[in-house]
Structure formats: structure tokens, C-alpha cells
Amino acid sequence: MNLGVAHSGGRPHVLVVDDERANLALLALTLRNEGYEVSTSPSGGDALERARGQSPDLILLDVLMPGMDGYQVIAALKEDPSTSRIPVIFLSGMEDLSAKLRGFSLGAVDYVTKPFHVEELRARVRIHLQLEHGRKVLVEEQARRLEQLAVAQRMLMVRPEELPQARFGVSHVMREEAGGDFYDVLEPGPGWHGYLIGDASGHDLGTSLVAAGAQVLMRQNAGPLWSPTQTFALVNDALVSWVPSGKFLTAVFASLNRLTGVLQVVSAAHPPALILDSSGTARFLELPGDVLGVFHGARFGATEEVLRPGDKVVLYTDGLVERPDGGVVWSSGLERLRECALDHRTESISDLPARLHADLAEANPSDDVAVLAFEY
Amino acid sequence: MVRVTVENGVSRILPQGTLDLNAITEIQLALEDAAKEREIIVDLKGIQMLSSSAIGALIAGHNALRAHGRKLKIEGASDGIRHLLRLMGLDRHFDIA
Numbered sequence: 001m002n003l004g005v006a007h008s009g010g011r012p013h014v015l016v017v018d019d020e021r022a023n024l025a026l027l028a029l030t031l032r033n034e035g036y037e038v039s040t041s042p043s044g045g046d047a048l049e050r051a052r053g054q055s056p057d058l059i060l061l062d063v064l065m066p067g068m069d070g071y072q073v074i075a076a077l078k079e080d081p082s083t084s085r086i087p088v089i090f091l092s093g094m095e096d097l098s099a100k101l102r103g104f105s106l107g108a109v110d111y112v113t114k115p116f117h118v119e120e121l122r123a124r125v126r127i128h129l130q131l132e133h134g135r136k137v138l139v140e141e142q143a144r145r146l147e148q149l150a151v152a153q154r155m156l157m158v159r160p161e162e163l164p165q166a167r168f169g170v171s172h173v174m175r176e177e178a179g180g181d182f183y184d185v186l187e188p189g190p191g192w193h194g195y196l197i198g199d200a201s202g203h204d205l206g207t208s209l210v211a212a213g214a215q216v217l218m219r220q221n222a223g224p225l226w227s228p229t230q231t232f233a234l235v236n237d238a239l240v241s242w243v244p245s246g247k248f249l250t251a252v253f254a255s256l257n258r259l260t261g262v263l264q265v266v267s268a269a270h271p272p273a274l275i276l277d278s279s280g281t282a283r284f285l286e287l288p289g290d291v292l293g294v295f296h297g298a299r300f301g302a303t304e305e306v307l308r309p310g311d312k313v314v315l316y317t318d319g320l321v322e323r324p325d326g327g328v329v330w331s332s333g334l335e336r337l338r339e340c341a342l343d344h345r346t347e348s349i350s351d352l353p354a355r356l357h358a359d360l361a362e363a364n365p366s367d368d369v370a371v372l373a374f375e376y
Numbered sequence: 377m378v379r380v381t382v383e384n385g386v387s388r389i390l391p392q393g394t395l396d397l398n399a400i401t402e403i404q405l406a407l408e409d410a411a412k413e414r415e416i417i418v419d420l421k422g423i424q425m426l427s428s429s430a431i432g433a434l435i436a437g438h439n440a441l442r443a444h445g446r447k448l449k450i451e452g453a454s455d456g457i458r459h460l461l462r463l464m465g466l467d468r469h470f471d472i473a
Contacts, residue, residue, distance in 0.1 A: 201428035246404060246429075246436040250464070269464035290465040294435050299465065318428070 012129045013037040015056035017047040017073070018091065019065040023114070027060060027091075030118050031125065044068025048076055051083045058129055060112075063092035063099065071106055078107045087128050091116070158185050160350055166193045168374040171353035173361075180207040180249075181317045181368040182215045188223045191258040196222075197315040197372050198251035198292075199270070206244055214239060214249050214292065228255045228266040229302045236268070236290075236298045243293035250291055252315050254374075256307070261376055263313065266302040268292045271318050274337065276345050278310030282338045307376040312349060314341060319369035320360050336360060349375040378402045386415045391430075392422035400433045407437025411444055421452030426460065438469060447471045 014036050018024045021042070028038045039054060041047040045068050051059060059077070063070035070090060077083045089110040090103040100111045109131075110124050160168055166185050174181065180200035187193055196218055200211040214235065221234040231253060239249070250270040256263050265273055267287035276282045287301025307313075314337075321333025337360060344355045353371035361369045378399050379390040387410040391403055403418070410416050418434065420426075426434075438448035449471040453461065461467050 199428070201432045203429075245439065246432040248428075248432055248435055250428075269466075272463070286463065288463050288465050288467075290468070291435070294439070295469065299468075301465070 011035060011037045012058070013039070013054065013056045014058045014060060014125065014129075015039045015041060015047065015050055015054065016060045017041045017044070017065075017070075018060075018062040019043060020062075023062070023091075027121075030121060034122055034126070036125075044070070044073040047073055048083075051077060051086060052080065055082070056086060057132055058125060059086055059088045060091055060125070061088050061108075063090055063094065063103065071102065074103070074106045074108060087132050089124060089128060157183060163187060166195075166374065167349055167376075168193075168195065168372060169348070169350040169353045170370070170372050171357040172370045173357070174368055179203075179368040180211045181319070181370040182211045183315070183370050183372045184215055184218060185372075185374075186219065186222055193256050193258065193374070194222050194228075195254045195256070195313070195315060195372060195374050196251060197270070197317060197370055198249055199317045199368075199370075200249045201247050206247060210239075210243055210247055210249060210293070213242065214251070218251075218253070222253070222255075228253045228264050229300055232266050232268055232292065232300045233298070236292050237296070239293035240296055248291040248294045250318075254313060254315065256313075256374070256376065258376070261307045261309075263305045263307050263376075264302065265305070266300050268298070268300050271316065271321055272334070274314040274316075274341055275305065275307075276312040276314060276341050278308055280342070280345065282341050282345070284334060284338070309376055312345070312352065312373055312375045314352070314356065314371065314373045316356070316371045317369060320356065320371055333360070349373055378406065380406050380410075382414070386417060388417045388419055390419045390422060400427070400429050403430070404433040404436050407433070407448070408440040411437065411440035411446070415446065415449070416441060417449045417451055419452045420450060420454070420457060423457070424454065426457060431464070431466075434470070435466070449473065 014031050016024060016027045016038060019042055024040045028040050031038045039050055041050050044065055061070045061073060074088050077086065087109040089112060090108045091112050091114055092099065093114045095113055103111055109128055112121055112124060160170060163185055166187060168185055170183060172183060180202060182198050184196040198214060200207045217235045217238050222231045250268055252267045252270040252273050254263060254265045254273060265285055267289050269289055269291040272284040272286045274282055274284055285303055287303060289301035290298035321337050340356055340359045344352055347355050352373045357369060357371050377392045381388045389403060389406050391399060407416060441448050451473045453472060461472060
């Protein structure tokens with residue numbers, strides 16, 4: 001039988017450790033007859049070397065050996081990251097409970113009492129190889145899913161050339177694999193565009209997971225049926241049950257009706273959107289509101305504006321306005337952003353985000369930054 | 377660094393200097409630990425700015441308190457931090473003195 005544990009398509013490899021030659025020979029024969037690849041080792045020290053060099057899928061380990069005994073060997077195996085995951089089954093003539101418990105407490109997965117029955121030994125070895133195989137498949141599957149999610153997150157970030165009628169530009173730098181910044185541009189109907197920027201707190205895998213989840217939820221809940229505020233409320237309710245304690249999201253969503261120029265903006269505790277109007281002024285839309293993903297029945301800051309042709313709106317994440325020491329007291333960075341945006345106000349919409357990014361974010365190169373600008 | 381004192385049945389949590397990840401974890405644990413039995417004041421007078429992770433710790437602490445029918449109290453916040461907490465809507469949830 002072939003369980004295909006470690007080496008793709010190869011036979012499972014079992015290392016047998018016992019100081020008694022007769023035992024070693026019997027164990028090796030029994031397991032080879034099962035179709036396994038078997039290595040043998042007569043002492044603890046030698047077994048450690050083999051385990052490190054050969055990475056077996058399972059170790060059968062005698063407890064009582066001269067020199068290094070089985071307890072010392074398993075302790076050393078668990079200490080070394082290259083061998084710590086290898087399952088160990090103890091073999092011993094000692095029948096007492098405390099010896100067994102000591103083995104389990106050191107990390108053994110099972111215990112076989114000598115003299116062993118061949119059938120029992122076969123069954124125990126097989127089940128632990130199967131469990132190890134299942135564990136490896138599970139870990140690979142989870143890693144693959146996370147990878148898919150990260151890929152999906154990047155794919156979801158629509159490029160300006162894919163939706164030219166939305167007239168937007170973007171500058172997005174993910175400094176870390178586990179970044180929390182995201183943006184999206186939606187077209188729920190002709191002449192109608194939604195612009196989203198968001199930031200999940202923290203810098204770990206959970207952060208990018210939360211960001212990706214929020215982005216998907218926004219797509220599902222932004223549409224003709226809902227106002228931007230209602231969209232945030234729906235997304236928030238879904239996120240509350242799902243976002244881990246100590247994490248939250250901030251976001252701004254702007255919905256522009258290109259037939260009328262009406263702009264609706266809703267903010268969930270995000271740094272304020274900047275309106276750069278065609279007459280040469282720049283002002284922030286400060287909209288106090290709750291964060292996303294924490295409070296049931298959260299309230300969001302919302303406003304409505306009428307834009308004139310040529311007006312631009314800049315959405316961004318806090319990396320653009322933070323101080324280099326990593327705090328998020330935005331107010332200090334907002335004035336610089338306003339001045340910088342005025343300096344670049346004649347820039348094309350596709351270049352504006354990169355200009356702002358280059359002028360402002362170099363002070364803080366460690367953080368993710370996303371800048372999304374659109375024009376009416 | 378995070379200092380925790382208990383006076384008249386009120387825990388006072390005093391973070392100081394730069395809040396790195398360890399300090400943030402410490403704050404969150406101190407909050408969640410104290411939330412069971414008493415009032416909590418987080419005194420921010422030693423803090424110039426809050427990272428998003430630090431804000432996450434305050435929110436998590438607040439939620440732990442809320443489960444026991446209490447509110448997180450904030451004292452000593454600078455104008456900048458106060459402004460930030462207001463923009464983030466947290467002034468509605470926390471008790472900011």
C-alpha cells in the first residue's frame with residue numbers, strides 16, 4: 001500500500017530506533033512487508049543524525065537505551081525545527097502509566113508496549129502515517145487558499161485602463177505581503193461610479209484576510225438598491241461577526257452620479273477625502289463616523305456635494321499623511337497634503353496620485369500607501 | 377512601557393513613550409484583565425500618537441468592558457489624539473474626559 005506521505009509519490013519512510021538487534025530486525029521486516037521504506041538505528045545519537053538528514057515520516061523509538069534514552073531523543077527532536085513535526089511512537093517494555101504519560105507529555109503521538117503484536121504495530125503505524133499525511137495536505141491546502149485570496153485581492157484592484165469612463169488614477173504600493181490597504185472602483189450602472197478606499201488595522205496575515213473580505217463584501221453590497229451609508233451598514237454587520245478582536249477597518253466610499261454631478265460620500269473613521277475644485281481651492285470632507293467591523297449598529301459620517309466639471313476628489317490611506325514615526329495623528333499631515341494637491345492640481349487624473357505619493361509618502365517608506373483620485 | 381495602578385477600585389493604565397507591539401499587547405491584556413472587576417481609565421498623557429494597532433487595543437479593551445456593562449474612560453489625550461478619536465467616532469463609545 002502506498003500512502004504517499006512525504007516525497008510526492010514515494011513510499012512512506014519510517015525510522016526505527018532500538019538498541020536490541022533482534023528487535024530492530026523484526027520491526028524492519030514487519031514494516032518493509034507493509035511497503036514502507038525503513039531505516040534502522042541502534043542508538044539515540046545516531047537516530048538524531050538520521051532524523052535530521054533523512055526527514056522520515058514517522059519514528060518508532062525505543063525508550064530504554066544505553067547512552068541517550070528515548071526521552072532525551074524525543075526532547076532533542078522537538079527542539080530542532082527540522083525534526084519537530086515528525087511523529088514519534090514510543091516502544092517500551094515498561095507498562096506503567098507514568099512512563100506512558102511522560103512519553104506523551106514530551107510529544108509522542110502513541111505508545112506500543114513490548115512485546116508487541118505485529119498486527120497492532122502495523123495498525124498504529126498506518127494510522128499515524130495517515131494522520132500525518134492528512135495534516136500535510138491540510139496545511140498545504142490552507143496555504144494555497146490564502147495565496148489564492150491574496151491573488152484575488154490583487155486581481156480585484158481594478159486598473160484605470162480597464163474602466164476609463166470612471167476617469168480615475170491610482171497609486172498603490174504594498175510594502176508588505178500582509179498589507180491592509182485596498183481600493184476599488186465600481187460601475188453599478190451607466191454614468192454611475194463608486195470609489196472605495198480602505199485600510200485594515202495591523203500588519204499580519206489576518207490583516208490582509210480582513211481587507212480582502214471587506215473588499216468582497218463591498219462589491220456585494222454596493223449597488224442601485226442601497227445608498228453608500230446603507231452599503232457601509234450592511235458591510236459592517238457582516239464584518240462584526242467575523243473581524244477578530246483588536247482589529248478594525250477604516251474606509252471611505254464615494255458614489256458619483258455623472259449625469260447630475262451629485263457626489264455622495266460616506267466615511268468609516270477614515271482620513272478625510274480631499275476635494276480639489278476646478279476654481280483652485282482644496283478642502284477636506286471631515287466626516288466623523290464609526291470604524292467598520294467592531295460595533296453593532298454603527299453610525300457613519302455622510303455628506304452630499306454637487307461637483308462641477310473638472311473637480312477632482314482624492315481618497316487615500318493614512319500612510320500618505322502619517323508622520324514618519326508611525327502615529328496616525330493625521331491632522332499634521334493633512335495641511336501638507338492640501339498644499340501639495342494645490343501644487344499639482346493641473347496634473348492629469350492618471351498622474352495625480354503618483355505625484356502626491358512621491359511628494360508625501362517618502363517620509364514613511366515602511367507603510368502601505370494607496371491613493372485614488374477621480375475627476376468629474 | 378505601560379504602568380498599571382489600582383486606586384479606589386479604579387484601574388489606571390498609563391502607557392508611555394512609543395507604543396510598540398509589545399506595549400500594545402500589554403495594554404490589551406491589562407484592559408481585558410481588569411475589565412472583569414472594575415472601572416478602567418486609560419491615561420494618555422505620556423503618549424504623543426496612536427498607531428492603528430494601539431487603537432485596535434483600546435477598542436478591544438472597550439469591548440471587553442462593554443461585556444460587563446462598563447465603558448472605557450480616556451484621560452490626558454492631547455488635542456491631536458482627541459481630534460483623531462473624534463474623527464474615528466470613538467468619542468461616542470469611549471468616555472473621553
